[in-house]
Amino acid sequence: MTPELNDLFTLLRFPSISTESSHNADTRACAGWLVQKLTAMGLATTLHETPRHPIIVAKNKHVPGRRTVLLYGHYDVQPDAPVNEWRTPPFEPTLRDGRIWCRGATDNKGQLMAHVCGLEKTLREQGDLPVNLTCLFEGEEEIGSPNLKPFLAANRELLKCDVIAISDTGMVAPGVGTFTYGLRGIACAEIIARGPATDLHSGIWGGAVMNPITAIARIIASFHDASGHVQVPGFYDAVKPLADWEREAWKNLGDSEPETKAVTGVPELFGEAGFTDLERRWARPTAELNGIGGGWQQEGSKTVIAREAFAKFSFRLVPDQQPDEILKQVEKHLKAHTPPGIRLEVELGHTGMPYLMDPFSPFGQAAQRALEKTFGGKPALIREGGSIPIVQAFKDVLGVDTLLLGLALPDCQAHAPNENFPVENFEAGIRLNEYLLRELAQ
Amino acid sequence: MTPELNDLFTLLRFPSISTESSHNADTRACAGWLVQKLTAMGLATTLHETPRHPIIVAKNKHVPGRRTVLLYGHYDVQPDAPVNEWRTPPFEPTLRDGRIWCRGATDNKGQLMAHVCGLEKTLREQGDLPVNLTCLFEGEEEIGSPNLKPFLAANRELLKCDVIAISDTGMVAPGVGTFTYGLRGIACAEIIARGPATDLHSGIWGGAVMNPITAIARIIASFHDASGHVQVPGFYDAVKPLADWEREAWKNLGDSEPETKAVTGVPELFGEAGFTDLERRWARPTAELNGIGGGWQQEGSKTVIAREAFAKFSFRLVPDQQPDEILKQVEKHLKAHTPPGIRLEVELGHTGMPYLMDPFSPFGQAAQRALEKTFGGKPALIREGGSIPIVQAFKDVLGVDTLLLGLALPDCQAHAPNENFPVENFEAGIRLNEYLLRELAQ
Numbered sequence: 045m046t047p048e049l050n051d052l053f054t055l056l057r058f059p060s061i062s063t064e065s066s067h068n069a070d071t072r073a074c075a076g077w078l079v080q081k082l083t084a085m086g087l088a089t090t091l092h093e094t095p096r097h098p099i100i101v102a103k104n105k106h107v108p109g110r111r112t113v114l115l116y117g118h119y120d121v122q123p124d125a126p127v128n129e130w131r132t133p134p135f136e137p138t139l140r141d142g143r144i145w146c147r148g149a150t151d152n153k154g155q156l157m158a159h160v161c162g163l164e165k166t167l168r169e170q171g172d173l174p175v176n177l178t179c180l181f182e183g184e185e186e187i188g189s190p191n192l193k194p195f196l197a198a199n200r201e202l203l204k205c206d207v208i209a210i211s212d213t214g215m216v217a218p219g220v221g222t223f224t225y226g227l228r229g230i231a232c233a234e235i236i237a238r239g240p241a242t243d244l245h246s247g248i249w250g251g252a253v254m255n256p257i258t259a260i261a262r263i264i265a266s267f268h269d270a271s272g273h274v275q276v277p278g279f280y281d282a283v284k285p286l287a288d289w290e291r292e293a294w295k296n297l298g299d300s301e302p303e304t305k306a307v308t309g310v311p312e313l314f315g316e317a318g319f320t321d322l323e324r325r326w327a328r329p330t331a332e333l334n335g336i337g338g339g340w341q342q343e344g345s346k347t348v349i350a351r352e353a354f355a356k357f358s359f360r361l362v363p364d365q366q367p368d369e370i371l372k373q374v375e376k377h378l379k380a381h382t383p384p385g386i387r388l389e390v391e392l393g394h395t396g397m398p399y400l401m402d403p404f405s406p407f408g409q410a411a412q413r414a415l416e417k418t419f420g421g422k423p424a425l426i427r428e429g430g431s432i433p434i435v436q437a438f439k440d441v442l443g444v445d446t447l448l449l450g451l452a453l454p455d456c457q458a459h460a461p462n463e464n465f466p467v468e469n470f471e472a473g474i475r476l477n478e479y480l481l482r483e484l485a486q
Numbered sequence: 487m488t489p490e491l492n493d494l495f496t497l498l499r500f501p502s503i504s505t506e507s508s509h510n511a512d513t514r515a516c517a518g519w520l521v522q523k524l525t526a527m528g529l530a531t532t533l534h535e536t537p538r539h540p541i542i543v544a545k546n547k548h549v550p551g552r553r554t555v556l557l558y559g560h561y562d563v564q565p566d567a568p569v570n571e572w573r574t575p576p577f578e579p580t581l582r583d584g585r586i587w588c589r590g591a592t593d594n595k596g597q598l599m600a601h602v603c604g605l606e607k608t609l610r611e612q613g614d615l616p617v618n619l620t621c622l623f624e625g626e627e628e629i630g631s632p633n634l635k636p637f638l639a640a641n642r643e644l645l646k647c648d649v650i651a652i653s654d655t656g657m658v659a660p661g662v663g664t665f666t667y668g669l670r671g672i673a674c675a676e677i678i679a680r681g682p683a684t685d686l687h688s689g690i691w692g693g694a695v696m697n698p699i700t701a702i703a704r705i706i707a708s709f710h711d712a713s714g715h716v717q718v719p720g721f722y723d724a725v726k727p728l729a730d731w732e733r734e735a736w737k738n739l740g741d742s743e744p745e746t747k748a749v750t751g752v753p754e755l756f757g758e759a760g761f762t763d764l765e766r767r768w769a770r771p772t773a774e775l776n777g778i779g780g781g782w783q784q785e786g787s788k789t790v791i792a793r794e795a796f797a798k799f800s801f802r803l804v805p806d807q808q809p810d811e812i813l814k815q816v817e818k819h820l821k822a823h824t825p826p827g828i829r830l831e832v833e834l835g836h837t838g839m840p841y842l843m844d845p846f847s848p849f850g851q852a853a854q855r856a857l858e859k860t861f862g863g864k865p866a867l868i869r870e871g872g873s874i875p876i877v878q879a880f881k882d883v884l885g886v887d888t889l890l891l892g893l894a895l896p897d898c899q900a901h902a903p904n905e906n907f908p909v910e911n912f913e914a915g916i917r918l919n920e921y922l923l924r925e926l927a928q
Contacts (some may be wrong), residue, residue: 123788252763346567429689
């Protein structure tokens with residue numbers, strides 16, 4: 045095993061699940077290891093406390109007259125549930141079929157560590173980097189980066205830069221360099237429908253009260269029409285239509301439907317009429333249920349009317365939808381669709397702005413040259429369905445664009461059991477870091 | 487504490503949850519204790535194995551020319567979940583405010599034990615009972631009595647009788663003797679909606695696939711219209727209209743809505759237009775969700791599209807609806823409402839026939855006289871919303887009516903946390919057993 049891979053395995057073993065407070069110590073330990081690593085590489089590294097998980101800043105010696113590049117990544121990961129669906133333990137990195145299998149392998153530890161190893165290589169070989177570099181690594185990306193935005197605002201001088209680079213997005217196919225110039229935003233919420241004061245016998249009381257599970261199902265069903273179009277009034281008002289060149293460029297990527305069907309494993313695809321698979325995932329907003337629960341969930345039957353039921357959901361948003369505006373529309377919609385006999389509790393969750401940059405800007409072109417040198421061949425120009433809300437915050441607070449140079453494959457299983465990252469993508473990321481800094485320096 | 491109450495507490499301490507296989511040993515131990523108790527009282531008691539939980543039969547010496555009465559009860563109980571909502575541990579009987587608090591206190595151990603103690607008293611004081619008595623106690627009532635019906639068919643001679651008595655129903659109010667001449671039937675089912683092969687990142691894939699939680703919500707929402715009327719085609723076809731005397735008799739019980747609202751704790755009642763609260767609960771069929779689950783149910787958010795979601799539900803049925811016919815209609819309805827991109831698995835559960843007898847038959851009148859002696863005042867004549875499917879099986883296989891002489895109060899919390907049974911109802915049940923056997927002997 046190479047020293048680089050060994051470092052990545054060490055990083056992966058920390059179960060740094062940011063949403064679960066029982067893992068707070070693990071998440072902190074993960075940050076601590078990164079600080080040690082960056083310091084040992086010769087970077088001036090500082091750990092910044094937040095109300096939850098710390099932020100890491102690391103810099104080489106900044107020299108006037110050079111370009112300043114900020115490299116962002118996150119060391120926190122999604123939960124590992126359902127654990128019994130993993131082929132190997134979620135926090136024990138395993139090499140199999142040329143891939144590293146572990147929670148965080150792709151999202152984002154593998155991609156973050158490729159850049160760190162790239163920096164280490166250049167520093168070792170050249171003694172310095174071709175640019176002024178600032179690493180900014182956080183531990184709250186998977187919970188919506190609640191503390192990074194205020195940190196940016198409070199540290200404008202510390203984080204001042206010309207451009208930002210992130211590897212936390214996808215490649216359209218193995219070996220195809222991919223430049224992402226747009227991301228969907230997000231708005232999360234949770235509802236609890238409360239009815240009876242306690243679980244009721246469904247024989248004795250059934251027919252006289254509204255069932256909270258029925259209520260929550262009716263509310264959820266009101267989100268879409270039968271064709272999957274979101275029914276929240278005003279939801280599509282601010283959606284910017286796709287540009288002709290984008291639809292054309294994406295069409296040239298080939299028919300994605302067979303691969304989407306194969307990777308997701310669904311019996312058939314389902315989405316908005318009039319849009320291709322890529323358009324549905326990259327440039328159209330959604331309302332997705334993420335979780336639901338209520339009543340008897342165990343073996344056999346229990347004939348109760350549950351006193352409450354809950355649902356967790358999130359909206360993926362596209363330019364120029366405003367997450368806060370969308371959540372207001374959603375709250376109004378929820379109120380209008382709450383059946384009689386139910387008290388509905390609405391808890392709004394984290395939000396993130398959608399993002400769109402000009403891929404033909406000078407920095408955009410530099411990034412594409414670096415991708416071409418790394419992978420050979422013209423890179424694909426795409427948007428992505430996922431959300432990195434901090435990207436819009438970088439634009440708003442630091443006033444600069446973010447270059448998204450993803451290394452994730454379509455079947456990387458990010459956020460799912462059996463997350464994985466090809467060793468060759470890890471190695472490509474190390475090369476990419478070198479080329480990118482060189483291109484941006486010019 | 488009286489010896490009778492002490493016996494009841496011993497019985498209550500067995501966590502005889504029939505639906506949870508982890509409690510099989512507890513359920514068996516509970517049966518074993520009852521066999522010992524009945525044998526010690528001088529009854530010839532036998533334990534009959536079934537594929538799951540054993541059946542107990544106990545008899546006094548049957549003398550030709552006497553009436554034969556079969557007394558039915560069940561020693562199994564509902565699960566204790568959600569355990570943290572119990573004020574005292576679910577399987578540690580506690581005396582508070584004149585009531586016994588424990589899972590099974592009302593349903594059915596308290597009522598069963600009142601009869602057993604009544605028999606014990608008569609046997610002790612008179613040396614014999616006024617009738618030929620057969621006790622038939624099972625451990626599978628809460629899972630639909632799968633093995634009792636074949637047991638009846640295989641043991642017609644052993645169980646031959648003139649009439650059956652059961653205390654497993656409710657009283658309209660404390661101190662008001664209540665004779666139940668009708669019960670709702672039941673038909674249970676469970677569905678699993680499967681979509682993707684694994685949980686998916688809702689950003690990367692959202693918009694391109696049908697979300698299984700959305701699918702299950704849309705299916706559930708299709709069960710009712712907004713006014714709560716069941717939408718399964720054919721569902722109401724066989725429903726027998728209420729007789730005028732019944733509507734009149736129930737109206738004379740007074741307006742039940744305030745009590746229903748108080749006991750259930752709902753912000754407002756909800757049910758079929760054109761029917762009173764009692765009519766909705768006693769004589770109208772329902773479709774009730776009992777449980778639902780899918781995706782991320784823990785703290786915080788996890789932005790996934792779950793690979794599957796499930797729902798458990800049950801239909802309460804009234805004469806002359808046929809459970810098997812209803813389940814056929816439901817399966818057809820489910821198939822018609824399964825969205826594209828979803829494989830729906832339907833698992834049909836247990837069923838039980840609705841029941842209706844003539845309360846003015848000679849045995850019905852004898853039962854009402856016993857209730858009058860026990861409580862004073864004319865007993866209420868009611869139907870009930872719950873199901874005791876075996877009652878119709880008794881009629882079909884043994885050819886006799888069942889007298890339902892309930893001792894449960896409206897706020898007994900059967901099937902819910904903090905189930906309870908008043909000590910005075912336990913004592914009334916002991917008296918009722920004495921009067922009932924005397925009246926039925928004549």
